Amino acid sequence: MKPEHHCDCLILGGGPAGLTAAIYAARAKLSAVILESNITGGLVNSTYIVENFPSYPSIHGMELMRRMRAHVDGLGVPVEEVCAVERLDLAGKVKTAETDEAVYRAPAVILATGRKPVALETPTECDQVHHCAICDGAPYAGKRVLVAGGGNSAFDESLYLLSLGVAHVTLIEVMPRFFAAAAAQEALFASGKAQGHTETRLVDLEVTGGRLTAALLENTATGETWREPVDGVFAFLGQIPNNALFAEQIELTKAGYIPAAVDMATSLPGVFAAGDIVDKPFRQITTAVADGTVAALSAERFLRGR
Numbered sequence: 001m002k003p004e005h006h007c008d009c010l011i012l013g014g015g016p017a018g019l020t021a022a023i024y025a026a027r028a029k030l031s032a033v034i035l036e037s038n039i040t041g042g043l044v045n046s047t048y049i050v051e052n053f054p055s056y057p058s059i060h061g062m063e064l065m066r067r068m069r070a071h072v073d074g075l076g077v078p079v080e081e082v083c084a085v086e087r088l089d090l091a092g093k094v095k096t097a098e099t100d101e102a103v104y105r106a107p108a109v110i111l112a113t114g115r116k117p118v119a120l121e122t123p124t125e126c127d128q129v130h131h132c133a134i135c136d137g138a139p140y141a142g143k144r145v146l147v148a149g150g151g152n153s154a155f156d157e158s159l160y161l162l163s164l165g166v167a168h169v170t171l172i173e174v175m176p177r178f179f180a181a182a183a184a185q186e187a188l189f190a191s192g193k194a195q196g197h198t199e200t201r202l203v204d205l206e207v208t209g210g211r212l213t214a215a216l217l218e219n220t221a222t223g224e225t226w227r228e229p230v231d232g233v234f235a236f237l238g239q240i241p242n243n244a245l246f247a248e249q250i251e252l253t254k255a256g257y258i259p260a261a262v263d264m265a266t267s268l269p270g271v272f273a274a275g276d277i278v279d280k281p282f283r284q285i286t287t288a289v290a291d292g293t294v295a296a297l298s299a300e301r302f303l304r305g306r
């Protein structure tokens, strides 16, 4: 039998939304537990510099999240990291989350599971395909990389890779134009160490002795193919919502986001949503912490009114 824990409010996800919800829950004297499938910090952990979080004109993403986590720890909210939620039951008055090690029950739940990068599908498996420059970029100093994607992330992360000493970036976008801000495009191409190809897709990877040696590329307009020597591939193809745990239980939009009311209530009583998982126009740290605030205060109001 797994040990059972009871609390007022279960928080799924320990990114900016979940950590802020925990701060507000604790200060409202609710007992709360954060269940985090990885480590706390969420997407911000893989953001090099954050320059739009009020009170820090410029701060490393990991440092910002270390501070948010310390705030939560200071308020005594238990955080279960690297914990796999195997089952989640949101129906009924008491909700249940069963992890690999324990069972958690609470009358209120805040879903703050955020998003994850769209994975680059490659016909040939290879360990040198990455989705996070801050996590995996350092070993590519002096080497050549392929970056897939033509939005802001692809350009910003390419600039970051160059700042790590990467020798050359080949950036490919399948659409006829790049979508990143003009300033980022100018900065990257002005470096003299980057080349961009639109209407271009990755066809395959050439792996020799377990090491990536080249990417096979195709111009989709002309059908021309060529071999681009690279040591690593970084894909920045956008994000998809982390909804697998509750997709069958709760109303979602076609794109897989949770439609939430102004008080962050979802289609199920006692279940609230916060952060990037919510259907909304702007996904930023500040909007995630705002959602976390509202979700926790709404959970407290819900629990008081039962």
Ligand SMILES: Cc1cc2nc3c(=O)[nH]c(=O)nc-3n(C[C@H](O)[C@H](O)[C@H](O)COP(=O)(O)OP(=O)(O)OC[C@H]3O[C@@H](n4cnc5c(N)ncnc54)[C@H](O)[C@@H]3O)c2cc1C
Residues within 6 Å of the ligand: 012, 013, 014, 015, 016, 017, 018, 035, 036, 037, 038, 039, 040, 041, 042, 043, 044, 046, 047, 049, 050, 051, 052, 053, 085, 112, 113, 114, 115, 116, 153, 239, 242, 245, 274, 275, 276, 277, 283, 284, 285, 286, 288
């Ligand atoms: C490349 C990039 C750069 C960015 N730069 C900025 C920036 O400079 N400034 C800014 O304001 N915003 C930036 N953003 C956006 C910002 O990172 C997000 O808006 C913010 O992280 C959303 O917070 P969140 O808590 O909703 O989700 P997340 O940060 O995604 O956190 C969700 C957490 O939930 C966990 N989780 C997922 N599934 C489960 C599960 N089943 N059970 C338990 N836990 C789970 C995840 O591991 C994760 O820790 C950037 C995003 C990207 C992708």
